[in-house]
Each structure stands twice: as structure tokens, then as C-alpha cells.
Amino acid sequence: MPAVPTPAPGRPVAERAATERAAELARATTGGDRLALARLLTAVENRTAVAEAALRELYPRSGRAHLVGITGPPGAGKSTLVAALIALVRAAGRPVAVLAVDPSSPITGGALLGDRVRMQAYAGDRDVFIRSMAARGHAGGLASTTSAAAAVLDAAGFDLILIETVGTGQSEVEVAAAADTTVVLEAPEMGDEVQAIKAGLLEVADVVVVNKGDRPGAGRTASQLRAMLAAAAPRPAAGDDRPRPKRPEVLMTTASSGEGVPELLAFVDRHRLVGAAPDGPARLARAETQVWAIVAERVRARLEDRSHAASTSATVAEVADHALDPYTAADRLLAALEGEVRP
């Protein structure tokens, strides 16, 4: 397998242009240019060559920000809570960025429209930045793209980055779990199906927040959650004295009035010491997600480039036709890559 080409005088003009454009965007972004930041995030979302070149430059200048994932089922009040957190953080003079990971699609422009409405409240405040991500069509791409976008915001000087996920599916749980601190939001008395979704979410939570605390049943929901979390905590086997993961705290908020939000922010700030440790599990999980997503992309790109495209698509077509199983197909594709470097 040949090494990926390193910059050399002979490389294509397009690639050199991308590198120059990337350097320019990276410089402007770290210099505080918000338009450059927005453009760079678009490039990251589309996984362009410019984004790659810019990230190579910016990544070593990131790693300081605290990434806070906020997730939960639709209707739990995530947007309202995020708004309350922004207000509180801004009152303390701290800059804050929001990445809204949104499975809605470009055909309706819903995500962008939502951003604009939310941004209007902070028009002229350059220390608030709200942005939707809608990465699609990549295996593991959503989590990887979100981490890359967070690194860009981090390098741009945002010390607190809220990652709000709209969906409640697998990828969104992965995204939330890849944050340094994960807040899982619930509303009182949600339906059975939502209860089922909750289980996967609870497992990744550092703190579970029962929002809409002014509704009847909020206290009971909080008690139920505490009981559920206590029951779910794995009991160590006899003689197993490894440290057990900390059981998530359960807090209550009424995001619409702001009640309980300062306590949540205090928890989040305290958790930073644990969650954002440079050698902590969150950082490692994020690095793994990004590296393996890029490795997979590189391998696929190589197998779909000119020298392999025909045989690769013939192999995939055989699988589609069920004439070949996917494991043998994968072996065949990897053998083709191997063939490249053989004499």
C-alpha cells in the first residue's frame, strides 16, 4: 500500500490551492474572524481537502475547550435548556459555542433556519456561536465530523462547546458520548417508547436532568431515574476491586424559567476536571473515532480511485446480487490493495 502523497512541488495545482486556502482560513479563524470560522465549519461538514489541510494546522492548537454533550428525546426541552445555559454563561462573560447535531436534511433548510432564529438573540455578540451539523452518508461520519468541528471552534477560542443532538439514535448517542461531559435530558412522564430509548442514553450520562421540573410527576420521574440508575450499576464480582464508573447524578431543572440551571452549570464546570482530562476516556474515544473514520475513508478512497474503481464496483455488484458474500468481497478488495506494492 503506497503512502499517502506528502506535499511536494509536483503535486496538483488544486491541492496546493486547497492548502493555501486552508492556511488562510485557519489563520483568520484563530484570529477571531467569525466568517472564516463559519466557512471552515462548512468545509469540515463536507469533509473537503481544505478542511483536512486546515485541521492539520489547527488540531495541535486545540484540546483546551470543555466539550459538553446535551442529548435526550424530542420534547425534553433541549433547545430551551441550551438557551438558558448560554444566557448564564454569557452573564459570566464566558464565550460559548453550540454545535447542534441535526439529522434533518438540506432539502428543507430546517437546521439553518433554526440557527438563524437562535442567533438573532445574540446578534452582535461575537462570543456566542451557534451552528448545525448535518453530516450524512458516512459510517461513523457524524461523530467524527462533530469532533473535527469542535476542534475548529476550540482553536477559534471557544472554551465551552455545547454539543446538542436532536436525534435519539445510535449516532447521536455516540456523538454525545464523545463529549467530555454528557448531559442527558428527560421530561417527566414520557411515553413507553421513549422509556425504551432512554436506556441507551442513561448509560452514557454523566448527569441526568429532569427538565420541566414544574410539571406534575417531575419529582417522581427523578426518583424513578435514581432507582433505575442504582439498579443498573454493575455489582463487582467477588475479589474484583477495580474502580467502578461513577453513577450519574440526577438533577432537576425548569429551563423555561431558568430554575436549576445554575446548579447544572456548576455540575458541568466541576465535572470538567474529570471529563476533560487530556488522558481521560472521553479524549481517547474521540481520537479513536476520528482516526478510524479517516483510515476507513482513506482505504475506501484508494479502492475507488482510478486504478481500482472498476474491479471494486464489480465486486460490490456481485455482493448486491448475492453471488458473493461480503466477507469474501472485503478480503478480495484488501488483496487488491496488497497487490499494489508487490513486485
Next chain:
Amino acid sequence: MPAVPTPAPGRPVAERAATERAAELARATTGGDRLALARLLTAVENRTAVAEAALRELYPRSGRAHLVGITGPPGAGKSTLVAALIALVRAAGRPVAVLAVDPSSPITGGALLGDRVRMQAYAGDRDVFIRSMAARGHAGGLASTTSAAAAVLDAAGFDLILIETVGTGQSEVEVAAAADTTVVLEAPEMGDEVQAIKAGLLEVADVVVVNKGDRPGAGRTASQLRAMLAAAAPRPAAGDDRPRPKRPEVLMTTASSGEGVPELLAFVDRHRLVGAAPDGPARLARAETQVWAIVAERVRARLEDRSHAASTSATVAEVADHALDPYTAADRLLAALEGEVRP
């Protein structure tokens, strides 16, 4: 990069045992043994060596079933609709399998419990098979595992496979979209956030079903959906006479009473001719998802095996520490693989 080892007399005992066990399970599964089928699906879910060996054998014997994805936001009534479809299909004497793709986790056992409750209604009916999948921790793994499980059910003789996704996130949309026919369920008058989620779902729909048709506002929701789909349909540029994708139909059901369900089943059966075409886009997408997931797994496994483990984890740790960007890290890992076959 060395080829993946092919079966040879010298290969490890464990591997030979897996192949034998797989052959046994595969034979029993195609022979109609439901316990063997259940065991094989567990192996598929856990992506074991037995599953791989069994799939190599079973995959060429699959490809005949019609895969129908059923998705939509929580509360739209997916489970009730699936139950109504099962009843209708069984009344016609057709066998049917259901794969419920569920992001809930093993800690509560919610998925399995739900299966048991649902299966009870068909206790003794060996032509109904209901099973939850909760693949986690793999990039793109959920879609790939679901496709593999569908191939097993297909080889076991199930001609109609309903793939019900509980979540509304990225992975669940991908899973539903990988079916031959995709049914997107909506309930009348759902909240704003649910509307936002809907956009991504609508794009993958072959038919949009407004369920709970007896509720006020159901007709209006159906009209709004028709208008939204008409507006979203891409207009061809002047001179562009390529065939445009078919706009999804909008149907109305009341799954609890069964109203509208025969019409939905008729649509699904008609759509089979288009959606389940062996060279159709759904089959190709499914093959791609599976092949690239396996390629990525193989490459990662190789980079994490004994000869590379130390340098791979050191590289990932450097990325976690932000001392190295993930692109350079990926290049370094791929170069290590390349080094393997150089003299």
C-alpha cells in the same frame, strides 16, 4: 498488506471450531430450526467468527426476501402498525420476520422483554419471528449488522422481513434507507422538533403513512406532507431530462383498528418489483454498507493486532493529547500497514 489468511490445515483450532459450529448452525437455520436461527442472530449481533463463517455460507442462499424498513418518530405507532401488518400477512399464510433495531441497551433488557411480549401473541406460530438488534460501538455497524441479520432470516426462508427502527437518528435512517422499501410513519400534529427530524426521514421514504388517522388533524397532516413533498421534489435544470426519483405516496392508516393497513400492504407488495430489484439502488447501498464496514473492521483489527498494537495505541494517544492531528495519525497507521509487505 498481507492477504487475510485463507483456511489451511495449519490455522488455529479455535478458528476451525468456529467454522464447524457455523456450518452446523447454518444448516439447522436453513432447515427451519428456529433455535439455531436465534443463536445465529446473536452471533451476528456480536460479530463473532461463527457469524462470519455462517454468513459466508448463507449469503449466496439469500437475496430473495423483500426487506421493508419501517421508521418514524417515537409515538407515531410503529409497533402497533407492525402488529397489524403481521396479522394481515399471517392471515394470508405468508411467513414474516421482524427485526426491531433498538438503541436501548442490555442494561435494562428492555428490547428482549419487548420481543417476548410481542412474540407471545404468536406463540406456536413458527412462521412469525421477531427479534431486536442492538449493535453498538461500531461505526456504521448498526446498518451493516442489520443487513447481515436480514440475510440470515432470508436464508431461513422468511420472504418478508420488516425492519422496524425505534430511534430517529442518523443510523436508524441509514438502516431504514437500506431496505428495499421504506415506510415512514408520522402521527398527526406532532411537535416542532419532530417536524425537524422528519425532513431527513421524508427523503428516504417510498411511502409516508399518517397513522392515527382517526385523530383530529390527520387529514390536514396528510395534506401538509403532500405539499411538503411536492415542494421538496427537485426541479430539473433546463435540458436535464434524466429520470427523476419518484415522489413518495402519502397514505393514511389507523393501525389500532387496522384501517388502511391492507392498502399499505398492497403498496408495499407492489413496490417490491421496483425496490427489491437485484440490481436496484437499495441492494447496491446494502452491499456497499456491508463491504466497507467489513473492510474497515479488517484494517482496524490488523492495526490493533500484536505486531502493531503498541504503535497504534501510541499514535491514537498522541491524537487524544492533541499533539498530533488525526489525518497525520491515519497516514502514519496506513504507512505501518504498508511497511508490513516491504522487503
